[in-house]
Amino acid sequence: QKEVEQNSGPLSVPEGAIASLNCTYSDRGSQSFFWYRQYSGKSPELIMSIYSNGDKEDGRFTAQLNKASQYVSLLIRDSQPSDSATYLCAVSSNAGNMLTFGGGTRLMVKP
Amino acid sequence: GAVVSQHPSRVICKSGTSVKIECRSLDFQATTMFWYRQFPKQSLMLMATSNEGSKATYEQGVEKDKFLINHASLTLSTLTVTSAHPEDSSFYICSSRGLAGGTDTQYFGPGTRLTVL
Numbered sequence: 001q002k003e004v005e006q007n008s009g010p011l012s013v014p015e016g017a018i019a020s021l022n023c024t025y026s027d028r029g030s031q032s033f034f035w036y037r038q039y040s041g042k043s044p045e046l047i048m049s050i051y052s053n054g055d056k057e058d059g060r061f062t063a064q065l066n067k068a069s070q071y072v073s074l075l076i077r078d079s080q081p082s083d084s085a086t087y088l089c090a091v092s093s094n095a096g097n098m099l100t101f102g103g104g105t106r107l108m109v110k111p
Numbered sequence: 112g113a114v115v116s117q118h119p120s121r122v123i124c125k126s127g128t129s130v131k132i133e134c135r136s137l138d139f140q141a142t143t144m145f146w147y148r149q150f151p152k153q154s155l156m157l158m159a160t161s162n163e164g165s166k167a168t169y170e171q172g173v174e175k176d177k178f179l180i181n182h183a184s185l186t187l188s189t190l191t192v193t194s195a196h197p198e199d200s201s202f203y204i205c206s207s208r209g210l211a212g213g214t215d216t217q218y219f220g221p222g223t224r225l226t227v228l
Contacts, residue, residue, distance in 0.1 A: 034216065043222040044155070044203045088154065096146070099217060103154045 003027075004091050006102035019076040021105050024088030026070070031098055033065055035074045036088040038104065044088055048074065079109040114138050115194055115207050117220035125228055127143030132190045132223045141207035145217065146178075151204040161188045182219035195227045 003026040011067040013019045021035075032051055037046035050056045050072065052064040072091075076083055089102040114137040134144055141198055142163050147155040159167045159180050167180035179191040193200055202224050206217040 017143060032216075036219075041202075041224075043202075043219040046216065046218065050217055098160060101158075102153045 004088075004089055004100050004102035006089050006105045008103055009106040010108050011105055012108045012110060013079050015079060016080060017079050019079045019083065019107055019109070019111075021074040021076070021087050021089075021107065023072045023074075023102050024070055025072070025089075025091045025100075027093065027100075028070065029092065029093050030067075030070075030091045033063070033072045034090040034091040034092070034099065035061075035063060035072075036090060037083075038065075038086045038088055040085075047087075076107075079107075081109050081111050083107060086107045115139065115218050117205055118190065119223060120221060121224045121226075123161050123226045126196050127194055130192045130195055130225060132192075132203055132205075134188045134190070134207070134220050136186050136207040136209060136218075138218045139209040141188075141209050142185060143208040144182060145206045145208070146180060146188075146190050147206065148167075149204060149222075155204065158190075166182040176189070185195040192225065195225070197227045200225055202228045 005024045035048045036045050048061055048063040050065045053065050056063045060077045064073045086104040086106045088104045091098040092099050094109045117137045118133045143201050144161045146158045148157050148158050151217045158173045159169045161180050161182040163182045163185050169175045176191055182188040202222050204222040206219045208217055
């Protein structure tokens with residue numbers, strides 16, 4: 001059974017700090033990796049996608065992928081209170097195909 | 112990003128009634144749509160995969176006769192919760208598979224909160 005694991009948190013960081021969110025997955029055949037942000041009562045919003053090993057940066061967000069370790073992470077620089085949300089890691093064997101979600105990590109950015 | 116709409120956004124109904132939820136991809140054609148369910152403080156659980164013009168594929172434990180899915184066009188999929196009961200109360204979210212900005216991924220609708228009394 002394919003599994004995606006995340007620490008449920010809450011992860012609390014002060015405003016302006018770097019928030020580091022981690023995710024591990026069990027299926028070595030996974031090819032596509034996604035980070036979604038979900039505010040309470042809302043549906044998930046795609047933040048980043050990453051497909052190859054290494055880092056991918058987009059504004060204040062950096063996704064990191066290590067397929068050998070089956071590990072993907074999301075760094076949020078200069079964290080803002082508006083970043084407070086639950087961050088979902090999702091993994092797929094093919095881009096756009098069925099996603100397997102982790103349980104999510106709740107991030108709290110304190111002013 | 113791609114735009115996916117859902118209607119209604121919120122519905123309250125009596126036990127035993129049926130509820131239909133619509134999911135539309137507004138700016139691209141979605142050959143595949145997915146239906147998820149999310150209970151409070153839990154992650155998304157895939158219910159079924161819906162392909163245009165064919166029968167939906169349901170995940171293990173999801174009753175296909177209770178959760179009817181129709182994907183009649185490339186932009187519309189519907190989920191009907193038949194004979195709803197309080198335990199069906201949940202947040203139902205659809206997503207559409209599509210290409211946007213060169214990325215083949217899933218884009219989520221805003222969700223439908225169902226409360227069954």
